[in-house]
Amino acid sequence: MILPGKHLREDRALLGVGAEVLSHLGEETTVSELWEKVRTARNSDTQSAPLSFDWFVLGLSFLFAISAIELHRGIVTATNAP
Template identity: 45%
Template sequence: MITPTKGISPDRCLLAVGAQILMQLEEPRTVSQAWARLKQWRSENSHFAPVSFEWFVLSLDVLYSLGAVELHQDLLVVRRNDAAPA
């Protein structure tokens, strides 16, 4: 599920969908806005394998558990960690 398997194509695995979600978060967005933008992006980029809302939420769970996103005042925000302090 997290990575591609025999039954889950590379463009539907949770890490790939998570990466696609991160591309939609150039600015803070609500979960609904991120979902709408992801569906639009997948359609525009010929990713026709279906991704349900449940799969989208699982991808958000993976991103959150990896520390890649946070929820601030009902907005999804990409968590930026610099390798070294400036």
């Protein structure tokens, strides 16, 4: 579920979803704005499976757990970890 494997494609694993979320997080944004960016990008890519909001939230939770993002007053930002 976290890492891609034999039966789980990279775009469905939480690591892949988290990487996709981080790629769309260039500036401070709200969760709903970030969801729209990721969903639009995923829907325009014909090779990727559609992403549900549940998996998006799991990806955000994963990123928060590894301290890759911060949430403050409804605004999501990427951390400046080395």
